[in-house]
Amino acid sequence: MSFLLTTLTKKREVDSIIRETIDKVLVLRFGRSSDAICLQLDDILSKSARDVSKFANIALVDIDSEDIEVYVKYFDITLIPSTVFFFNAHHMKMDSGTADNTKWIGAFHRKQDFIDVVEAIYRGAMKGKLIAFNRILAVAE
């Protein structure tokens, strides 16, 4: 499924995509394409990429590549898939009732859930909020 979205394997690529996404939400999915839940999430991401394309960019990051390790550590990624959101190179937090508010862990139930999350983050960011609130449940939980 990862071939449908841009897959980043280098730190520089991640840097540049963060720095080049201006006034849009950047969705980075950290994971590996062979993982079952990653596949499920990738499916949802690829299907909704076009719907959110006006206010969000989606990219996949392959955690297995060594160059990415810095980011894996920096973002405290311990479970895959983890989805991290950025807006104007600022990390966007989201309070979705889970323990970790820095990232979304696991897949989404439906396409609409993902779109809602991204929209909530975008709306919050446009109002200057660094944290968005949305109550949906992850599949993994």
Added chain:
Amino acid sequence: MADQAPARSNPNLAANWKSSRGKKEEEKKKVKKKDEFEFCQVCRINHEQGRRHNYFPSHANALSLLFSRFHKKVVDARFFLKNPNFIHPEHAAHNRFWCVFCDCDVDELGSTFASGNAIEHLASGDHLKNLKHFLWKYGGGMDRVDSFRITEADLAKWEKRCEVLTHETAISGEGSSGPLHRPPNDIQPDCVVAKNNDKNNINFLESSFWNDVIPLQYSTNENYQVYHEEMSPVANFGPLLLAVAPPLSSEMLSDPNTLKSNDMTAYRSNQDSHHSDSRNISSDGCISGKSAYKNKRMAGGDSGSQGFQNLTCISWGFEESKRNVHSGAPPPWFEATKDANESCQWDRVGMNSVVSRPSKSQKSSKLNPKRVGAAWAERRKIELEMEKKGEVIANSSEVEWLPNFGRVWQSGSRKESRKEFEKEKHKLPKDEAPSQTVIKMQPYVSKRMKRDAKEGSSGGHTEEH
């Protein structure tokens, strides 16, 4: 008295009745007129808007377009009005124009002079009448009448010039066997201009008016050389001279860059002095032209020939002449020189910045200035533009760059999480990889989950709380 009163009042009544009836009819007519569909030639639509239609912007636009198109034609015709010119019967069929005002096609089939029929048509009374009607019907202002027609005074002048021209050619053409198609003096400038264009590789050779022109049978070189040869006592004229003349439009000739009037006049006077010397108009223009060309080549005197001192740019080496449009050389804009590339790039950048800046600024002005990372975004946009221009080569000293990131339930500035990360990074090499992997594999277990697990393991009472 009592009888007279009604008698008096009766005619009044009748008159009133009549007048009221008339009014009603007029109103009816007006209503009818309003309802009637009519065809607007300018917009090419049927409409029921009546006279109001003329004031609609679409109509006004179409009208101005139509006027500008027709004005071009008139300008072309006016050029030949001032410089009467013979037209070759072969080319007569190619030259015709559509008069929008009269709804008729004016062709040059019967005329001996270039756009002669067109000039006559534009000066005719019918055209004036139609033109006035058109302007009245579709708007546009009656003051424009004179710009779309030719006055009778001009026509008279033109006719005189034509007479003089025919007279001249009749004298000079005595004894020639072929048809009389001697070009007037104005053809020389035409030819020189064509030559100039060729020399400078000006790309309007491919422009529209060149397309509806007769195919080029002889290279412009040869034609030019023939004219040049005219300076010498033996002049050879042929129909090929005309191959260039008629298609040239006034636009081209009136271009101040291409036409140096001083040079022309000098040349013309010079040429006139030679007119009387010799006029051998040969019917086989091709051969004579080539021979003349050869003569010229042999002589090799470019600056030395009379009347051409100021036009030395026309004479150039044969090798150079190979590299032109006719010899299939790549056009200069395809030649990828560095300068050209750079200039192109700069142009593009300039265009981009010019085009995109207003839209971007509009967009960013709409966005909330207090949005997350607004200042960064603005700065970054400028940076990106600079990078596009190639001014700043980014990616230097950015190996260590990390985005802003806030850790879980972290309080305070986000820079602190960065500092934490830096500390950990320094520690990690000492701690080695195993511990790292342990951390990695450990999933998050919340207190509640832990408690639930404990409770689950300790006993069955899990329902409370």
